[in-house]
Amino acid sequence: MRTIEHWIGGHETAGSSTRHGTVWNPATGQEQAQVLLAEPADIDAAVQAAAKAFQDWRDVGVLRRARVMFKMRELIEKNMDELAGVVADEHGKTVDDAKGEITRGLEVVEFAAGIPSLLKGEFSEQVATDVDSYSFRQPLGVVAGITPFNFPVMVPMWMHPVAIATGNTFLLKPSERDPSASNLVAQLYADAGLPEGVFNVVHGDKVAVDAILDHPGIEAVSFVGSTPIARYIYERGSASGKRVQALGGAKNHAVVLPDADLDYTADQLVSAGYGSAGQRCMAISAVVAVGAAGDALVEKVRERSERIVVGAGRDARSEMGPLVTPEARDRVVSYVASGADAGATVVVDGRGLSVEGHEDGFFVGPTLIDGVTTDMDIYQDEIFGPVLVVLRTDTFEEAIELVNANAYGNGTAIFTSNGEAARTFQRRVTVGMIGVNVPIPVPMAFYSFGGWKDSLFGDRHMHGPEGVGFYTRAKVVTSRWPHVHDATGAQLNFPTAH
Numbered sequence: 001m002r003t004i005e006h007w008i009g010g011h012e013t014a015g016s017s018t019r020h021g022t023v024w025n026p027a028t029g030q031e032q033a034q035v036l037l038a039e040p041a042d043i044d045a046a047v048q049a050a051a052k053a054f055q056d057w058r059d060v061g062v063l064r065r066a067r068v069m070f071k072m073r074e075l076i077e078k079n080m081d082e083l084a085g086v087v088a089d090e091h092g093k094t095v096d097d098a099k100g101e102i103t104r105g106l107e108v109v110e111f112a113a114g115i116p117s118l119l120k121g122e123f124s125e126q127v128a129t130d131v132d133s134y135s136f137r138q139p140l141g142v143v144a145g146i147t148p149f150n151f152p153v154m155v156p157m158w159m160h161p162v163a164i165a166t167g168n169t170f171l172l173k174p175s176e177r178d179p180s181a182s183n184l185v186a187q188l189y190a191d192a193g194l195p196e197g198v199f200n201v202v203h204g205d206k207v208a209v210d211a212i213l214d215h216p217g218i219e220a221v222s223f224v225g226s227t228p229i230a231r232y233i234y235e236r237g238s239a240s241g242k243r244v245q246a247l248g249g250a251k252n253h254a255v256v257l258p259d260a261d262l263d264y265t266a267d268q269l270v271s272a273g274y275g276s277a278g279q280r281c282m283a284i285s286a287v288v289a290v291g292a293a294g295d296a297l298v299e300k301v302r303e304r305s306e307r308i309v310v311g312a313g314r315d316a317r318s319e320m321g322p323l324v325t326p327e328a329r330d331r332v333v334s335y336v337a338s339g340a341d342a343g344a345t346v347v348v349d350g351r352g353l354s355v356e357g358h359e360d361g362f363f364v365g366p367t368l369i370d371g372v373t374t375d376m377d378i379y380q381d382e383i384f385g386p387v388l389v390v391l392r393t394d395t396f397e398e399a400i401e402l403v404n405a406n407a408y409g410n411g412t413a414i415f416t417s418n419g420e421a422a423r424t425f426q427r428r429v430t431v432g433m434i435g436v437n438v439p440i441p442v443p444m445a446f447y448s449f450g451g452w453k454d455s456l457f458g459d460r461h462m463h464g465p466e467g468v469g470f471y472t473r474a475k476v477v478t479s480r481w482p483h484v485h486d487a488t489g490a491q492l493n494f495p496t497a498h
Contacts, residue, residue, distance in 0.1 A: 010196025
C-alpha cells in the first residue's frame, strides 16, 4: 500500500508520524493509499524549517520572487495532465473539471507574478516643512493554510502563491482525503527554484490543525471549510495571537425571475448545481423561482438532469463523478430522505445509482427536489452533494428577503433580462459574491474571494489585493533630515504640520 508522506524542508519525510488515514479511489470504492497523520512534533519540524528559510527568503529581491512564480506558472501548465489525473483519482471529479480547477489556481500564480507592482508603497513629499512620509509592507513570517478536499489544487493556490511572493514562508495542511496533489505542487515549487523550507506540506487531522493554531511560530492562518470549523479556527487561532482568515460554508441561492431566458437559466443551474457532484463551496444549491417561472423552470432542469452522464473521473465520457468518501455519499442520501419525509417532492432521485464497472463507487446521481421550504433541513444545511432544491416565492421582494434571511452569505445569482431588477438585487442582498446571469461568481484572481455572515470569519478576503494585505503588515515612516543650524531646542507640545 502506497504511503503519502509529508514534505518538510525540501524533501518527503515520515517525521514522527505513526498514524495513518485512508485515501479512497471514489470511483472504485477501494483504498488506494494511506496518508500519514502528523503529530505536533511534525508541525514543529515544519515550522522550524520554514522559520529558518524565512531569514533568507524575506530578503530575496522582489523580482527574484516574481521569477519563481513565472517559472511555477510554466511548470503547472506543463504538468497539467498529471495534476488533473491525481485530483480525479483521489477526489473523484472528472479530469476536465480538475483541469478547470487547476487553471483557476494558476490565475493566482499569475497574479502573484506581478508582486513587484503589488508591493509598491506610497510617498508624500513635504507633508510638513522639510518632512516626508512614506509607507511600505513587509512579510509576516511563517504562515499556514488549512484547506478542504473539494479543491485540492485551487484553494491552496488562493493562499501560498501570494504568501510566498510577498516574502513569507508557508506551511500547508491539505485535506487528508486527497493529499497527493499538494506533494506534487511542492515538487514543482522545488523545480521552479524555490529554496528549501519556503513551502512545506504536513498531512493530518485535528491533531495537526490544533498544533498549527497553537504554535507560537506561526503568524497567520488561512482556512477554507465548513462554518463550524471556520468559527473554531478563527476563535482558537485568534486567541493564540494569530492573524486569521477563515472562510466557512455556503447555501448559494439562484433567484430566477419570470423574464429570464429559462433555457439558458436551466443550463446554468444544472452546471452550477451538479458540477463536481455539487462539492463546491460556490455551487448553486437552492433555486428561488419567482412567480410564473417555477413550473417551466423545474421541468427544464429535470430534463437536463436526467441526461447527465455519471461515471469515473478518468472516463472521458463522464460529466459528473462520485462523492469523495462513503461517508459523504451516505450523508447526501440521508438529506434526500429527510427532504422527502418533510413533504418536498423528489423530482429527480439520484439515490441508488450504480455505474457499470464501478458498482462499489461512491456515486449519487443528480437530484432535484421541488416544494422545499425554509424550515426543512435540506434547505437549512449545507449538503455538499449533487442536490438542487427549489423554493417558490410570489414576488421578487420575497425572494430577496429569503436570501437575506439565510445564515450564509457566500455567493448568489440572479437570472433576469431586467437591468433594474439586477441592480436592485446586487445592492440589497447581504452576500459577498454576486452573479448576474452568472451562476458561479468566483472573482478573478485580481479581485478577492470572500463571503459575508457565517461564510467568513475575519476581515480579509482571499487572494487579490486583500490577500496581499493579509500576508503583509504596513510600516509608515515620517522622515526629516535637518541641517545643523536648524536646531530649535526641545518642544513639548504635540507635533503638527507647519
